[in-house]
Amino acid sequence: MSVLVLAEHNGLVLDDATARAVTAAILVDPDVHVLVAGRDCGAVAARAAMLAGVAKVLIADDGDLADQLCEPLAGLIAGLGERYDAFVAPATTSGKSVMPRVAALLDVMQISDVIAVEAPDRFRRPIYAGNIIQTVRSRDSKKVLTIRTSAFSPAPSEHAKPIEPVNFQRGPHLSSFVAKVMARSDRPELTSARIVVSGGRGLGSAENFEAVLAPLADALGAALGASRAAVDAGFVSNDLQVGQTGKIVAPDLYIACGISGAIQHLAGMKDSKVIVAINKDPEAPIFQVADYGLVADLFEAVPEIRAAMPAG
């Protein structure tokens, strides 16, 4: 049998998280199908059909699916339950919302936030904010997984595979979409950026975030991140929060400025390839995970780094 991957998209563009979920899905079973559910999302389906390893794309086109509401979406996926052994979605906020609902409809346990597939029924996942790694074997006949995107590289592109429509039965309207507010940014998305520049309470104000940190992020083509302390202090909006209760990131380079390194924050970034910490407190715990530590006042050091960068 096969694996069904739930595509993450906004109706127009396929999210990179889907390509990562495909990589995980192939490890469960090489026959991978992708489900694109929405309204008028042919372009998304076409893009999904090009992901290497995908055998087929299913497209469910219906107004009730336009807003990716969990109730109809879960009903659609569970309705395909007979045809698949496993269901995989990226552990994004939409994946996390819909997949447990699917699992319950199929009466199976979901395995959340998978970071490695050891066997088609055996998975590794973090618990206790990443302080313990658990390996579990599912006794259920069907597997429902959400995968941590930073743990899987995106499947590359190749020639397109077939796209098939799939029938969608409307159910009762339990919920309705009201509004969506997306934080606008010209910078790369936090969870997929190659470089992340993050600030903590040490920044002192929202103005300093913009005046001190943002120029460095822009010079590096990096995403901006923040510690929970900085978010709680109101320096930046909460969608920038890196940590156990925020975003989990694993970029090639993570630059932590004025972040002390609370356990909660480390859980969100310690899988980064190279970590740089800039803090004036030499005892800050962040230095224990940093590959490169600079004990300095960030207000001096950050502009200096910016200046030391090659022009352009």
Next chain:
Amino acid sequence: MIYADDGSLSQEQRLMRDSCRAFVDDAVTPFIRSNWQREWDMSPGERLPRSILEGAETIGVRTLGVPEAHGGVDLEHDTEVRTFALISEEIARGDSGLADKLVQNWKVSILLREFAPKHLQDKWFPRLLADPQFLLAHCLTEPRGASDRWLPYNVPEAAMHTKAVLKDGHWVINGRKQFISNGFDASLYVVYANTDTSVGMLQGTSSFLVPRDTPGLTVTKCNETMGCRFMNNGELVFEDCRVPADHLLVQNTALGSAGKYFRAGKIIQAAKNLGVGVACFERTADYVQNYVQGGRILIKHQAVALRLADMATRIEAVRSLIERASRAVDEGHPDMDALCNMAKVYASEEIMKVATHALELHGGNGAMLEFGIEKLFRDAAIFLHMDATVDVSRMKIIKTMFPATAGKYAGPEN
């Protein structure tokens, strides 16, 4: 280890402990750590921001001792002292001055509850509850004599210098009180004064309720202390200070009647002291497991580990004695007087050693104001003589253990 053993606590006690700890971890410790300069603000009114007492209000810790009928809380009476100990330890773990501010309120609330006429309770308890900044103080100590008075000499010559005389339906108080916890900030005072010059202190001392705005009462200064600086210790002068006759709480035998509270007071004193010790241990244990010296973290150096073990052992010993003594007071055990003094004096000396280890294990950082360890050291030092000196406490232990000999010379407390 280091913390109170859950097994011996009731569910309510555990929940209270957890609330106090959460408040301290969320509000008190971060304030103390990031505002170390505030302690040295020589304008005492500004030192502790109002928000801290407002925060204390969210866990309802300022008004313990206020009866339920007046909107307070009745603790389980058979474990009341143990509960007081638990709570004061937790608050002092954040700041011993803040703990003392609150403890004075409990103490005076209990006196009010036990001895004040109903109409005065109806008047003052609502005011106490309505204002998070409303503090109470207990005025016993005078420039010439404090805990040393207890020792001994229950003779007219050792009586309190502050005197109260009944005149035209009012008590007229004259005298001076010093080293009064909350003395600088309180809105309402319980004042002890001599009302019979012909007998000893135990037979001739009365207690009075004195509102701060009473004419004739002047708060003359805030004492600047080495530790416990977030509690404003004050000095008061009474010059023909008149209070209505019904403001008399206990006539002549006030010191004996207050004994009920004095025992709990000793336990609370020891428990606050323990809280300072626990803070020393937590900070130090954290430091020696993170700070690297010679390529390895400090705790892997055996000399460091040994000191840490010594800190833990002393803390456990103090805790054991406090638990035994508080149970004795709660149960009215015959040994309670000796035990509560033992707990108080033992805690003061042992936690001083714990604080010394903390200071030394932090190396140079231990001496830095910004690091906060020297504050714990100063706070610990205060306990050596707060609410009786080490030597006086020891004398009291012997006095109660040998009533027929040492006790006779010293005189019974009640």
Next chain:
Amino acid sequence: MRIMVAVKRVVDPNVKVRLLADGSGIDLTGLKMTMNPFDEIAVEEAVRLRELAIASEVLVVSIGPDKATETLRTALAMGADRGLLIKTDAPIEPLSVAKLLRAAAIEEKPDLILLGKQAIDDDCNQTGQMLAAQLGWAQGTFASNLAVEGDAVTVTREVDGGSQTVRLVLPAVITVDLRLNEPRYASLPNIMKAKKKPIAERQPADYGIVVEQRLEIVRLEEPAGRLAGIKVGSATELVERLRSEAGVLS
């Protein structure tokens, strides 16, 4: 409106857990336990709705050993009206938790069920969604704001990259996120008063539910720690090393 809130007893989030020496489980000996922080937020929200007279009663439910009554008692001290302990000493997975909560909901008939978005021990983030599916109710996950309006509730959800607002037909299940509110402390007077509030006790068997383990825990391990790297002397040295040594800057 009646609100049911599910609460879980977990290891205090400030405590760093370690494995037993033989790796067979988490060493929970002597660790401080507390209410799951996200569940505290759920309780707080329910109590606020109760204080605004939008809710008439708040029932808190916990599933676990006897000790879980302490977590219920905390919720009662925060302002919930009564508690229900579904007692089991067995390890219990979200799917079974959802089934037990469903059974309790069928009996108690709440209009709204609030839960934390996830428990900070197993980090599953499943129970609320599963419960909603089993009840056939609407769900709102990651709530950062909610407003009850007649027979519906409007929920603002924290989603990747921003926020989304949805309107759910009641009855509904909502899982709450960190920024919904700041939970109050259980105050000392309220802890004493909570002593008098009722806590009912049930067994899974009372609902005809057998608690089963669908996942076998094969192995637990502590992740390989990162080693502290080096301290650099200046910003210039840092940039140089990032370029030549780490190869992460072009």
